Amino acid sequence: MRTSIDIFAKVRDHERGPVLAAARQADVVPYFHLLTSPALPVVQMEGAERIMLGSNNYLGLTGDERVLKGAEDALHRFGTGLTGSRLLNGTIPLHLELEQELARWMGTEEALVFSTGHQANLGALATLLGPGDTVIVDSGNHASILDGCVLSRAKLRPFRHNRLEKLEKMLERAQGDGGGVLVAVDGVFSMEGDIAPLGDICELCERYGARLLVDEAHGAGVLGACGAGTAELLGVADRVDLRVGTFSKSLASCGGYVAGPHEVIDYLRIYARSFLFTASGVPAALGAALGALRVVESEQGRVLLVRVLDNARRLRDGLQERGFAVVAPQRLPEDGSVQAHAPGVHEDAGGHTIVTPIVPVLVGDDWKAALLWRALYDAGVFVNTALHPAVPPGGALLRTSVMATHDDATLDRALEIFARVKSAFEAEHGPLPAAIRA
Ligand SMILES: Cc1ncc(COP(=O)(O)O)c(C=O)c1O
16 A cells, blocks of 8 residues: 655645745745855845845954964864764863853853753653653744743743733643743744733743743844843843743854753753754864854954944934834833943933844835845845744834944945935835834
8 A cells, every 4th residue: 555645745836836936936035145255244145235234244253364273273182073972972061161151141050051952842842842742832922932931832822022021821721730830931023023021921930930941042142241142131131030042142052052950961961862863963063152252252342242232223213214114122120120321322302222233124014025135136235034933924124233343434334225225116116014013
C-alpha cells in the first residue's frame, strides 16, 4: 500500500505562492537582497550604495576594531569551529568568561550561552514548561518564544499586544489550568519597537504567583544606564525571573543566552535540548560578543547608548515631520521606578519618554508596503518590510532602525529621500497613512 499524498504537494500550491509570484513579477520582493559589505550605516547592496536603516547592529559594533580583534584572537586561538556541543567537547574559556560577564551585566546569579537567541528561547521555554503548565504570551512576541512554547506542549494563552487587562484575564484563567504558570514577553518588541510595561507585568505575575521571562534581544545593549535592557530601564531587573538575550543585535555577533538564578541555569545546562544537541557557537562569534560586551561596559558604552537613542529620536521626529505615520515617543511610568537619567530618556511637560532604535512606519496595505520599500531601495535607503503574518492583517509596516554610528548627515539624507519618495509614491498610488498611533 502506497500513500497517495505527496508531502511535497504543498510546496507547489501554498497560500503565499500567488502573492510571491506577483511580487516577483513586479520586482518588489523586499527579502533576500544581497549585502556585499559589512552592516555599517551605509552599505553596498546589489551594485549600489544604500543607507542602512534595516540592521539590528544598534551600537554599530560589527566593524569596531576591538570587536574585530576579539573575533580574530578567538579564531586564531581556538580555530574555525568547535565541532561539537557544549556538553561534550565544545566549551572553551570564552564561554565561561562570557557567562560570567553576562550574569554580572544582567545582575543575575548565572547565565548560559547558547548558539543562537532562538535556541536560548527554545531551551528556556521547552525545558522549564511541560504539558501540565500554562504559558501566557504577548501576541507581539518573537517567533522563537512561540516556538519554545509549542515545543513545551504547555497550554498557550496569548493576550493582545501590551494589553494588561487581557494579561490579567489570562492569569485568572490560568489559575484553573492546574499547573505552573509562566508569562513570557519581549522587552522591546521587534517589529513595533515599543516596550513592555514590565512594572505592571511584574506586579500581576507576583499577584498571581506566575514566573516571568523577558526576551531582551532588542533591549539589551540599548536601554538602561548600563545598557542591560528594558528590565533595567524600568527598574524591575530583580523582579524578572529569567532574561533571554542574543548576540545578534547590539553585541554584533551571533549567539544567545539565558540569565537567571543558579538553580535554573544549572538545570538548563543538563536538560535544555537546544543547548545539548547542537554545536557550540564558533570561537570568532564568542570572541566578538565578548569584545562587544566589554565596549558596552566601558565608558564609551554610555556614549554609544546615548547616540543610538538620539538617532532614533532624530529619525522618528524627522519621519513625523515629513508626514509619515510613526508612533509617538513612548511614555514611561512616573512611579519613581524608571531610571530617569538613563540614556535616551527625555522629559517634557507630560513626563518621561523613550524612543527605541526600532522606528516602524505604518503603511497598512501589504502591496503598498512592498511598493514603497522598492521605491526607497531604488532611491538609496534600505529598510525592512513587515507584512502579514509578521504583523496583523492591514498592519504592514516598514521597520526602520538606527545605529549609534549613523551620523546626522546620513540620517538627514535618508529623511530627504523618504520625503522625495513619498510625494512621488502618493502621486501614483494614493495617500499613505498619516495618523500617529497613540
Ligand atoms: C525578540 C527576539 N528574540 C529572539 C531572537 C532570536 O535571536 P537570534 O537571532 O540570536 O536567534 C530575535 C532575533 O531575531 C528577536 O528579535
